Amino acid sequence: MGGDQDPVTVIEVSYAPAWDLEARAPWRQLTAEAARERDRAGLPYVVVYRIPGRRVPLEVRLVSWRDHYVGLWLYDDQGRRTDELDLRLLDDQSRLLSRRIRAWRYTGPEMAEFDERCPRSSMELFPDGKGSVSQEPQGARGRRFVTVPGADVRRWQGRPGFGDWPVVSALWQRVPGPVTLRPAPLDPGAGTEDACDDASVPPASCWRPPQPGRPGPIDALFRPGTRMTDGYHPEMTVVEPRRSGTLRVPSGLLAVSGPDGLSDDGPAITVCVPPGEYVLEEARVRVGYDCEWSQGWVTHTDTTAVRLRISESPAVSWEMALGPDDDPRLLGEHEIFGFGTDGATGCFADAGAWESLHRLFERHLVHGEPDAGQDIPDSIYFLRTQDEASGGELVAFATSGDGVHPVWVGRSADGDLAEVVVLVDGMPAVLQDAGADDAETAPV
Structure with missing residues (x-):
């Protein structure tokens, strides 16, 4: 009895509304009670664990229940992030999904954080049992x-109470001996403001809960005179949208999908629309550049997006269309859901006749049966098929490449469906919006 015991490691705990990524420091301090109030309200806050005298934190927990998110970041002595754990709160409020786990194993103290040469690994997990492990x-x-x-991977874990979270660094034996926690000293005036005041906006250098991909100013793609850039072309000018025929959707259920996939799975995304016939359009930009081969200035027109016009009312808000199994609570920063393609192809179609239209698409494009479909010349829309029984149609369009393409649904000021848009190759940045110019010069 009374043998030698390992020394106790003291860890100080502090709270803040946000975490400054550049300074590796909390942005404003909160009292524990103020942080508890934010936890109850679902507002973002962070918990910082630090060994006294250590320049950088041991680990940081980032919480935002309203965003269904808890993150845990572990740091080494050089202040480099070594591990990330992304937890998601879904329907069962008593447990959390281990959505994503990432690790970096730096080869020496001189290696920079997230250096491309750093060995790394990641694991992604989904509620349905699927997932992947990546080693680099x-x-x-x-x-x-x-x-x-x-x-044996632990996909779910219980949701701890506010003060019941374990110190993961201790569980993973990153610190010596047993651990004891104590409150960190508070700065003068810390926590005196309203704990649930969400009006104060942290600086851009601070962490924020991960947000799914956003559509950007899609309406600007269809506004002639707007100047844009895609990063490769310094300047592109939007020209008049091009009308490219119509699409019949008698079933009232629009499909937006990659027709080069398996028809047994059905369309990736469906959107309810009034039964009818709708205009197909292409958003276009004029691009000019100095061509080495032509030894002069060359101008051409590119397509940036395809659109199905549901009504004449302009869209004032946009949302990402979701497939039957898509859960936006699982998305990370800038991630999207959409339709997948391995043939750089998408389509608008009548979902009520999907199987028939898809078979006709394959017969015409894959098997070369000319009577199964109709080629569309001089357009990014290149093929139309029609179901004889219902009159429903499929119109295929080209994309810039393979992968997953989001579908954006635009709604009018009344909340009604106005248009459905697919970007051909990402959203260009707006240099000068022609609509903004009109607003400035319009008479009062």
Whole structure:
């Protein structure tokens, strides 16, 4: 009895509304009670664990229940993030999904945070049992090995109470001996403001809860005179949208999908519309550049988006269309849901006749049966098929490449469906909006 015991590691705990990523420091301090109030209200806050005398934190927990998110970041002695744990609160309020786990294993103290040469790994998990494990032992520039998670992976964990979270660094034996927690000293005036005041906006250098991809100013793509850039072309000018025929949707259920997939799965995304016939349009930009081969200035027109006009009312708000199994609570920063394609192809179609239209698409495009569909010349829309029984149609369009393409649904000021848009190759940045100019010069 009374043998030697490991020394106790003291860890100080502090709270703040936000975490400054550049300074690696809390943005304004909160009292524990103020943080507890924000926790109850679902507002963002952070918990910082630090060993006294250590320049950088041991770990930081980032919480925003209204965004269904809890993040945990672990730091090494150099202040580099070594591990990230992304937890999501879904329907069952008593447990959390381990959505994403990432780790960086720096090869020396001189290696910069997130250096491309740093060995790294990640694991993504989904509620339905799916997931993936990625290993990059030579860093981002080396080979990537992807497998599936083992059966013993812990996908769910109980949701701790406000003060019941474990210190993960201690669980993972990143600190010596047993651990004791104590409150960090408070700065003068800390926590005196309203704990649930969400009006104060942290600076841009602070963490914010992950937000899914946003549509950007889609309406500007269809506003002639707007100047834009895609990063490659310094300036592009929007010209008049091009009308490219119509689409019949007698079933009242619009499909937006990649027709090069398996028809047994059905369309990736469906949107309810009034049964009818709708105008197809292309958003276009005029691009000029100095061509080495032509030895002069060359101008051409590119398509930036395709649109199905549901009404003449302009869209004033946009939302991401979701498939039957898509849950936006699972998305990370700038991530999207959409339709997938491995043939750089999408389509608008009548979902009520999807199987028939899809078979006709394959017969015409894959098997070369000319009577199964109609080619569309001189347009990004390139093929139309029609179901004889219902009159429903499918019109296929080209995209810039393979992968997943989001579908954006625009609604009018009354909340009614106004248009459905697919970007051909991402959203260009607006340099000068022609609509803004009109607003400034319009008579009062």
